[in-house]
Amino acid sequence: MTGISRAERFFEGALRYWWLVLLAGVALIAATAMSLPMLTKDTSADAFIDADEPALVYKERVEEIFGLTDPIVIAVINRGEDGVFTPDNLALVERLTRAVERLPQVDPDRVVSLATENNIVGTEDGLIVEGFLDPDTEGFQAPLGTRARAEEVSAAIADFPLYQGGLVGRRGTATLIIAEILDDDLATAAYDAVMALVAAETIPEGTQVHVAGEGAVAGYLSTYIDNDASRLNPMAGLIITIVLLVAFVSLRAAILPNIIVLATVLGSFGLMAASGTSFFVITNGLVVNLIGIAVADSIHILSAYYTVLRDDPAISKRNAVARAMAQMWRPVTLTTITTVAGFLALSASSVMPPISAFGLFGALGVALAWLYSMTLLPALLTVWPTRRIPYPFGQRKDGTQRRNAAERLMTALGRVVLASPKPVVAAGGVLTLVALAGASQLVVNEDRIENFKPSEPVYMADKAINADTDGIYNLDVLIETSRPGGLYDPEMLRRIEALQVFMESLEGVGGTTSIVDYVKQLHRAVNEGRPDFYTIPDDADLVAQLFFLYGASADPTDFEEEVDFDYQRALVRAQVSTGQYTNNKEIVPALEDYLRTTFNDEAATATATGRITVNYYWVRGIDQSTLLSVLLAFVAVTVAAIIVFRSLTAGLLAAMPVGLSVLLVYAVMGFAGIPLGVGTSMFAAIAIGLSIDFAIHALDRIRDIGRSEGLGPQALMALYPETGRALFFNFIAVAGGFGVLMTSDVPPLIKFGSLVAVAVSVAFIASVTLLPALVTLLKPKALLAPEPKEAAHASCPQTA
Incomplete structure (x- = not known):
């Protein structure tokens, strides 16, 4: 055993009990995966904000007081001469309303449309309060289902400001059916049921029916990401397998890494389910992350294993595995530490629970990939029935080593880089300056509907409805007076009226509704419908009498979405x-x-x-948390590199390709006008953890070369044939895995995958060009063999 390192001795000893290693590995996979059936999805927008955030707390309070949740909105749109005010369109609204009310997922008392709302007109005897589409009416003279009745309804809406812009578009081209869902967990079933109702309807010629709203988005998003994942994940696995086959031309090298990948993914999501953490929209990208990371370790270990077999044909299979693991445990462990640091930095810095969970379980997944690569993979290599050396690692008939295309490519690259290190470094400096200019143009933006491709029905519905109405995004204000009955006070109502005027002056706000609109309509109604009485009465008792009079003519609960039972709290809602x-x-x-x-x-x-306020607060933290996560991740991986190399210079050299890659991607975003949003904000921390892997593997090999042969250009050429080849296929696997996300149907994942792929590409190129060029020029002592110590006692000069 003389000359065998402690690491090799350790792995040889462990592999004597390969069966125990396999049993332990299978047991761990089963233990972590058994909770998978408990994994739940959360596609709501509220998932992105902390439960204690005041904006969310008050939103939930509004839901409790007024019964208002994020609804499903059905729009009937007709841009013809008569708009939606035709007998056929009004009949369609009636049918759809009654059908929606019967859905088990919908609160039947919380469905609002022309078929449920009342018109308010005054007579000599008091008020007439009756439904716009009631068959027997006093105020509407024409029979329901006639053109004359449709014109009467149109005129009534034009005389009732409360319904203009919201329930009916101001141009009369659209009318809405708004349905509150009984439980957020029923959003998917409710959306599917509503879409089925619409599909079964006979739609009048020239009319369109769209389904949108936050309830629809949350409902469809669950199905959307399931369909996306079922396509993306197998595709990522297929691409990784193809890369492995091309790299090694070996069935063994294709199968064994996939076992490690499967164990890693099952373990990560099993732990997620066991902890009660939900599967969020962005979690869809975690599988591809883990596939790329897990397979990268396997590529380096397999490359080392086949190299050992080639260099020592007589070595036993177990000893070959042990020697390969002894060579690779250090760089694989170092890259694991830095990648975990990147994920943990993302988790610690994000204010959004889904991103925090992404970082945490990404880190756990990386740790599992390392554990299985250090134990399960060598055990599987040991028991594999053959020890055939794959073609790329074989020898020619004359005994010389066979050079495949990847090795020749990397060797040629090395000659160019090491022959002209100064131009390479200068190009890196210029690129850094350009990247800084581009990154300075980066802006923050996010829109939840952009989770869907523009071709999706829910996306087109959102755009169509917002174009023909005041909007379906809600900006609410909860008014709380100091005493019951406080909302009878005319001065208080005028303050609310002034608030509505201010809100309507804000950019993007189309209209507002509140109890004030009902008070003014009632006041006008009891004064023969005269427009000059569309005001707030000066007497609190008169205000109270108006509500009493309405309650005597109709259902007093009609106001429950605008005011509470004690008339102490009110809701102002802007569209x-x-x-x-x-x-x-x-x-x-x-x-x-x-x-x-x-x-x-x-x-x-x-x-x-x-909804608008809640979304504002969770998106607002993106720019701050992104900067923090990038700084934390960069510092974490740099410190880790400094510690593992025991050198400040080596640690900074390892961090250089990483910093350049992230900076360059931010520049691309800035120049291309790609905003910093949910999907793009988390790429940097993950890219840092992934990108430094290339620098660490390259620097670890450079240090070995430096200590044995020095850091001259000729010596550093040894970096490229083997380590360079492994890095090349590592890059192809990781970039290819993330590139799969570019085919996603979820736009944030497309951006996330493409940005990580670009960052990884830049880091790889910088690690095999800029890093060796800098080392050649600087020749850092940390990468050279230590100088021999001087003799303890110098010889004294002879004296005469």
Whole structure:
């Protein structure tokens, strides 16, 4: 055993008990995977914000008080001369409304449309409160189903500002059916049921029916990501397998890494399920991450194993595995540490639970990949029935080593780089300056509907509905007065009216609704419908009498979405036509500033909430958390590299390709106008953890060369044939795996996958060009053999 390293001795000893290693590996896979059936999905927008965030707390409070959730919105749109006010279209609204009310996933008392809402008109005897589409009416003279009745309904809507822009588009081209879902967990079933109802309907010529709203988005997104995952994950596995076959021309080298990949993925998602963590939209990209990472370790270990067999044909299979593991355990462990650091930095820095979970379970997955690569893979190699050396590692008939295309390519690259190191470094400097200019143009933006391709029905529905109405995104304000009945106070109602005027002045806000709109309509109705009485009465008792009079003529619960039972709390709801963060970041702070400086006092307080406000707060943290995650990840991997190489210089050299790769991708985003959003914000921390793998493998090999042969250009050529080849196929596997995400149907995953693939590509190229060029020029002492110590006692000169 003389001359055998401790690492090789350890692996030889462990592999004597290969059967025990295999049993332990299978047991661990089973233990971590057994919880997989418990994994649940969460596709709601609220998943991206902390449960204690005030905007979300108040949104949930509004849901509790007023019964308002994120709804499914059905739009009937006709841009013809009569718009939606035709007998056929009104009949369609009636049929769809009643069918939706019967759905088990929908609250039948919370379906709003022309078929459920009332018109309010005054008579000499009081009020007439009756449904727009009721068959027997006093205020509408024409029979239901006639053109005359449709014209009467159109005229009534034109005389009822409350319904304009929201329930019916201001041009009369669209009308909405708004359905509240009983439980968020029923969103998928509710969306599917609504789509089935629409598909079964007879749609009048020239009319379109669209289904959108946050309830629809959450409902369809679950099915959407399932379909996406079922296509992407097998494709990623297939591409990785093809890369392995091309790299090694060996069935063994294709099968064994896939076992490691499968064990890693099952373990990661099993732990996710066991911890009660949900599967979020972005979690779809984690599988591809883990596939690329797990297979990269296998590529380096297999390359070392086949090289050992080629160089020592007489060695036993177990000893060959042990020697290969002794060579590779260190760089594989180092790259694992740095990749885990990148994922943990992402987890620790993100304010969004889905991204935090992505980072945490990504780190656990990387750790599992390392564990299985260190134990299960060598055990499987040991028991594989043959020890055939694959073609790329074989020898020619004359006994010389066979050079495959990858080795020749990397060797040729090495000659170019090492012959002209100064131009290579200069090019890297110029590229860095250009990248800094591009990165400075980066902006933050996010829109939840952009999770879908423009060709998807829910995407087209969102755009169509927002174009023909005031908008289906809600910006809410919860008003809380200091006493019951506080909303009878005319002064309080005028303050709410002024708030509505201010909200409607904000960019993107189409219209607002509140209890004030009902008060003004009732006041006008009891005064013979005169327009000059569309005002707030000056007497609190008169306000109370108006509500009493309405309750005597209709259902008093008709106001429950605008005011509570005690008339102490009210909701002001604004319709916004876009979910773009670039718009929301202007209107939410402006509204909150108005409430703080102009509205709130001892008599009443107002709090901004609703979907727009909640989305603003979780997206707002992207730029801050992204910068923090990048800094944490970069510092973490740099410190890890410094520690493992025991050298500040070597650690900084390892970090250089990583920094350049991330900076260059930010530059691409800045120049191309790609915003920093959910999918693009988390690429950097992950790319840092992945990219430094190339630098560490290259630098570890350079250090071995430096200590034995020095750091001259001729000596460094030894980096390229074997390590360079392994890095090349490592790069192809990782970049190819992430490149699969570019075929996703989820746009954020497309951007995420393409950006990581670009970052990994830049890191690989920099690690085999810029890094060796710098080493050649600088010749850092940390990568050279230590100088021999001087003799303890110098000889004294002879004296006469």
